[in-house]
Amino acid sequence: MELNNHQGWYGETFVAAIAAAAGFQVAVPYPDIGKDLILGRDHEDPELDVQIALQVKTRRVDQIETADAGLRITLSIDQFKRLRGRRQVPCYLVVVVVPADPAAYISVDVPALTLKHSAYWLSLENRSLPVQQGQKSVTVTVPRENLLTVDALHEFFHRACEEVPAP
Structure with missing residues (x-):
């Protein structure tokens, strides 16, 4: 498999594994138009049956541009527009940092994978679109403190439930 496709597939699978550990459903939208994964949950209370969307980007460890406290990622203006603003299904940008060599993506042993x-x-929800004539891309900084974890995914759903309008 071509390296960039391999890397992207691994990144989405990496995120899906975290979602599985959190107990969420994972769907891959078809076609992929700016959202790589949709996470959901089947809750006994229909008002808590919400979804979140994720746009997954990957970067190899040896390609990362680091800002003081984060990872700098360049998005096309179209990608930025698909992620920004308040939405019925909250959307998050996720950046998966992967080893430079695909052979190092996982290690398998008896007690652990x-x-x-x-x-x-x-989240780009509260970000405004940079207004510069002819600008084709925008760089955002993803804070290193925003580690994607099971707890972080639960917090995304908690926030989404708070935003569901009452019937």
């Missing part, structure tokens, strides 16, 4: 490396998230 270890996925490498890490994932970070960013």
Whole structure:
């Protein structure tokens, strides 16, 4: 498999593994138009049956541009527009940092399967679109403190439930 496709597939699978550990359903939208994964849950209370969407980007460890406290990621203006603003289904940018060599993506041993490396998230909900004539891309910084974890995914759903309008 071509390296960039392999890397992207691994990144989405990495995030899906975290979602599985959190107990959420994972769906892959078809066609993929700016959202790579849709996470949901089947809750006994229909008002708590919400979804979130994730746009997954990957970067190899040796390609990361680091800002003071985060990862700098360049998005096309179209990608940025699909992620920003308040939406019925909240959307998050997720950046999965992967090893440079695909052979190092996982290690398998009897007590554990270890996925490498890490994932970070960013909400662009409150970001305004940069207004510069002819601008084709925008760079955002994903804070390193925004580690994507089971607890972080539960918090995304908690926030989404708070925003569901009452009937």
